[in-house]
Amino acid sequence: MTDTLVLETEHLTKRYGPHLVAVADLGLRVRRGEVYGFLGPNGAGKTTTLRMLLGLIAPTSGQARILGAAPGSPEGLANIGALVEGFGFYPYLSGRRNLQVVARYAGVPAARVEAVLDQVGLAARGGDAYKGYSLGMKQRLGVAAALLKDPALLILDEPTNGLDPEGMAHMRALVRQLGQGERSVLLSSHLLGEVEQICDRVGVIQKGRLVVEGTVAELRGQAGLFVRAHPVARAREILAAVDGVGAIDEVAGVLRLTADPGLAPEVNRRLVEAGVAVSELRPAERSLEEVFLQLTHDGTGV
Amino acid sequence: MRASFSAEMMKLRRRPSLWILLVVWFLLSLAFGYLIPYALYRTTPAGMTGPLRDQLLASIVPGGWLGNVVSGFPLFGAAMMLIVGALVVGSEYGWSTMGTVLTQRPGRLQVLGGKLAALAVFSVAFELVVFVPGALASSVVGGALDAPADWPGAAEVVEVFAAGFLILFTWAVLGALLAVLFRGTSLPIGLGLVWLLVIEGVIAGFAGSLQALDTVRQGLPGSNGGSLAAHYTLEGLAETPGVSTVTGPAHAVVVLAVWGIGAMALSALRLRRRDVT
Numbered sequence: 313m314t315d316t317l318v319l320e321t322e323h324l325t326k327r328y329g330p331h332l333v334a335v336a337d338l339g340l341r342v343r344r345g346e347v348y349g350f351l352g353p354n355g356a357g358k359t360t361t362l363r364m365l366l367g368l369i370a371p372t373s374g375q376a377r378i379l380g381a382a383p384g385s386p387e388g389l390a391n392i393g394a395l396v397e398g399f400g401f402y403p404y405l406s407g408r409r410n411l412q413v414v415a416r417y418a419g420v421p422a423a424r425v426e427a428v429l430d431q432v433g434l435a436a437r438g439g440d441a442y443k444g445y446s447l448g449m450k451q452r453l454g455v456a457a458a459l460l461k462d463p464a465l466l467i468l469d470e471p472t473n474g475l476d477p478e479g480m481a482h483m484r485a486l487v488r489q490l491g492q493g494e495r496s497v498l499l500s501s502h503l504l505g506e507v508e509q510i511c512d513r514v515g516v517i518q519k520g521r522l523v524v525e526g527t528v529a530e531l532r533g534q535a536g537l538f539v540r541a542h543p544v545a546r547a548r549e550i551l552a553a554v555d556g557v558g559a560i561d562e563v564a565g566v567l568r569l570t571a572d573p574g575l576a577p578e579v580n581r582r583l584v585e586a587g588v589a590v591s592e593l594r595p596a597e598r599s600l601e602e603v604f605l606q607l608t609h610d611g612t613g614v
Numbered sequence: 615m616r617a618s619f620s621a622e623m624m625k626l627r628r629r630p631s632l633w634i635l636l637v638v639w640f641l642l643s644l645a646f647g648y649l650i651p652y653a654l655y656r657t658t659p660a661g662m663t664g665p666l667r668d669q670l671l672a673s674i675v676p677g678g679w680l681g682n683v684v685s686g687f688p689l690f691g692a693a694m695m696l697i698v699g700a701l702v703v704g705s706e707y708g709w710s711t712m713g714t715v716l717t718q719r720p721g722r723l724q725v726l727g728g729k730l731a732a733l734a735v736f737s738v739a740f741e742l743v744v745f746v747p748g749a750l751a752s753s754v755v756g757g758a759l760d761a762p763a764d765w766p767g768a769a770e771v772v773e774v775f776a777a778g779f780l781i782l783f784t785w786a787v788l789g790a791l792l793a794v795l796f797r798g799t800s801l802p803i804g805l806g807l808v809w810l811l812v813i814e815g816v817i818a819g820f821a822g823s824l825q826a827l828d829t830v831r832q833g834l835p836g837s838n839g840g841s842l843a844a845h846y847t848l849e850g851l852a853e854t855p856g857v858s859t860v861t862g863p864a865h866a867v868v869v870l871a872v873w874g875i876g877a878m879a880l881s882a883l884r885l886r887r888r889d890v891t
Contacts, residue, residue, distance in 0.1 A: 366717045368890040386719050394717045400710030404630055416621035417718035417725075457714070 316344040318465050318496045319365065324374035326360050326520075334360040336520040338374070342465070342498055347491035349511030349528075350500040353608050357520040358500045362396050362469050365498075379465060390419075393463035395471055399454030401442045407453050408438035414457045428456040432486065447474035455486065466490055469500045484510055508600045518608045531603045536596030537576055539567040542589045550586045554579060568596050618720045618728025622702075626732050631701060636743055639694050643744040646690075647682050648674050648751040673848055675761035679752040680774040681847040683744050687778050688839040689810070689856030691740065692785040696806040698736060699789025702729055703881075704799035712890050722886050730787060730878060737782040741775060774846050780867060781839040784874040785810070788835065791877040794884050810836055818858075831860055835873045838866040 319342035326335040335357040342348045352358045363369040365376055367384015381388030401410045411425040429435045432452040437445075445453065451474060458466060471487065472480040488510050491497040501507050507514055508528055515525040524531060541547035544565055551557050551569060557579070558570035569579070573595035583590050626632060655670045673682045706712040715725055756763055766774075785806075792802030814836035821828040831837045837860040845863040847854065861869070 363713075363889075363891070366713075368713055368716060370887075370889060384716070384721075386721050389717060390719050392717070396713060396717070397710075400706075400712070400714045402625060402709060402711060405625070405628060409624075409628065413621050413624050414714065414718060416617055416624060417715055417720060419617045419719050461719075 317341055318344050319376075319378050319498065321361075321365070321376040322374055324361070324364060324376055325372050326357075326364060326369060327372045333520050335364065335371075335517075338517070338520070338522055340515060340522065341525075342496055343513075344464075344496055345491075345494050346512040347487070347497040347499060347510055349507035349514040350498060350517065351502065351504070351507055351514055351604060352500075352517035353502055356517045356608075358502075358517060359397050359469055360520075361517070362394070362467055362498075362500055365467065366392070366394055366396065368396075391461065391464040392467060393458035393461050393465070394467040394469075395451075395454040395458045396467065396469040399450070399457055401450070401453065401457075403441070403443035405442055406439050407434060407442050407445065407449070407456075410442055410453065411438075411457055411460065415460050418461050420460050420462075424460050424462070428459045431459060432456045433482065448476060448479040451475060451479070451483070455483070459490070464495060466495060466497045467500075468497065470502070471499070472501070472503060472506060480506070504601045504604055514600070516604060516607050523607050524603075528600060531600060533596075533603075535571070535573055537569045537571050537573055537579060538592065538594050538596045539569060539579065539583075539590065540565065540592035541567070541583055542591070546586065547583055547588045547590075550582055550588065551579065554582055566592070615720070615724045615727040615731065618725050619731045620728075621715075622728045622732035623735065626702070626736060629701075632698060632736070635694055635698060636740065639691070639740060640743045640747060642690055643683065643686050644747055644751060647686060647744075647748060648755065652755055669848055671759065671761065674752060675756040675759065676749075676752045677762070677764045677766070678848055679748055680766050680771065682752070683748040684774055684778050684781075684843045685847045685854040685857050686744065687781045688836065688843045691744075691778075691782050692836065692839055692856070693807060693810055695737060695740065695782045695786040696789040696792075696810060697803050698740075699733055699786035699791075700793045700799050700802040700806065701789075702733060702736075702786075702793075703790040704793030704797070704802055707793070707797040708799055716890060723882055726882055726885050729790065730881075733786045733790065734779075734783055737779055737786055740782055741778050745775065745778075777842050777846065777863075777867070780870050780874070781842060784835055784839070784870045784877070787874050787877040787881070791881045794881045794888075818860075832865070833869055835870060837861070838869040838873075842866040842870065 319340065321338050321340045324335060324338040327333050338361060350358055360369060364371050365378055365383050376383050378388045379391050402413065405413065408425060408429065411429065412422055415422055415425055429438045432455050434449065434452050434456060437449065451471060455471060468487065472483045475483055484506060487497060487499060499507065499511060511528065513527050514531055516523050539547065544562065544567065548560055548567060551560055556571055556575050561568045576593055580590055580593055651670050651674050655667060672678045706715060716722060789802060789806055792806050793799060796802050814834055817827055817831050818837065821831045836856065840856045840858050841861045842863055844857045844859045847857055
């Protein structure tokens with residue numbers, strides 16, 4: 313991952329009428345080579361944002377640059393692969409023929425069709441009519457179409473929607489693989505586990521506004537340990553002398569240590585040896601789900 | 615635009631509904647242009663006078679080939695091409711493929727240009743499937759009835775073919791325009807057919823009594839398509855639905871061209887600015 317930006321928006325806004333603001337003042341930055349998770353609950357404005365980035369929807373105000381070009385311009389689109397809210401295909405054509413049509417529009421050699429069908433595991437079913445495809449196959453064909461241009465930026469909107477657990481695992485592995493190297497991936501999702509496993513950085517959108525952006529670790533907050541011990545004053549005294557333990561805060565009788573969670577056995581040993589009763593010892597790291605729920609439900613920051 | 619055109623042709627060639635329209639058009643043209651008139655001629659129904667019988671014969675032999683074929687364009691052909699235009703553009707909304715297409719390399723106007731070019735090719739194909747069998751049928755009937763083989767000259771063939779193209783392509787782009795405006799297929803097809811088959815007929819019905827409506831009629835695509843076809847159709851066979859002389863051929867060509875170019879320009883303007891959701 314480099315600091316070169318492949319996607320940048322400034323004050324990007326989309327209004328529908330005087331009262332509905334779908335996206336408000338959005339500032340999004342995706343770097344070259346990173347997998348960026350674009351998180352938000354349903355209706356938060358993710359798909360509207362992606363459609364603006366692809367030039368399908370005109371913003372009411374604000375600006376966006378993708379790969380140095382304006383959204384929707386042929387120069388930019390030449391290096392962008394996208395799967396937004398599923399992918400429209402022609403029902404009377406086979407999967408392979410659909411990709412050939414898309415390849416012609418994109419101006420890429422027909423030979424790429426077989427390569428991407430193979431990449432998403434559809435080579436054997438490529439000749440089947442699209443209308444007979446399962447939802448999972450349709451999603452995979454959509455990803456295949458997005459890969460046709462071997463794009464520098466891949467925009468995927470809920471790529472695991474409708475997939476069974478096996479399909480989801482396959483898709484996650486595929487996205488992780490696609491995000492390696494110089495390619496950037498903008499992954500929109502409301503599935504936190506997916507984003508947590510795959511993404512380098514995450515932006516959370518709520519009611520059209522970007523409420524937080526950072527690495528998964530930054531969003532979770534500083535690593536630490538929660539310790540419930542008695543007597544708490546004695547425990548605090550002992551823990552202050554343990555190497556690797558930083559700040560110690562006390563909330564409602566529970567100590568929160570700034571420390572590597574891997575230090576837990578050592579913390580436990582020292583307290584027990586000192587005759588302090590330890591009733592609880594757990595990592596203080598919040599899951600991304602906790603962060604997300606906090607952000608999207610009560611609107612507070614991290 | 616070449617990429618868009620190439621992709622469009624790939625889709626058109628494999629689209630079953632367009633093949634069905636082509637076959638239906640071919641069968642209708644042959645049935646109403648040759649089989650039924652030939653049967654009428656052979657059976658000489660009661661009430662059919664001598665001169666009318668002669669005109670029937672004249673329309674199904676080589677000398678009447680061009681007029682016979684093109685007389686089916688203003689109504690049946692126009693309706694078919696309106697449907698084709700609406701299907702080619704409107705289905706992209708129904709199948710959500712418009713977003714797919716517009717996120718590839720070509721710009722919106724190139725995509726539209728590719729579609730219109732493909733519609734032009736399809737219009738030519740639509741003509742060929744009736745002109746060529748029409749010529750064969752004329753030849754067979756002429757031979758069977760010992761009629762003179764006075765085929766039209768090449769220049770006349772080209773002229774009538776071009777006039778036919780203008781009628782068909784204008785209605786195809788009108789169908790495309792309606793599809794862009796209504797972002798689908800059903801409403802554009804319904805409205806287009808109501809306009810072509812009902813509204814223009816009602817206006818024509820009242821035009822004789824109301825001068826203003828007669829003026830309006832002279833600017834309508836259906837009336838002018840009918841006038842252009844009437845110019846090449848044998849006199850006395852003007853009962854063919856949709857074929858009637860309302861304006862002269864030059865006027866008709868200009869009006870049809872204005873409708874066609876206007877529809878293309880409006881489609882481009884609308885598609886270029888509109889959000890694709």
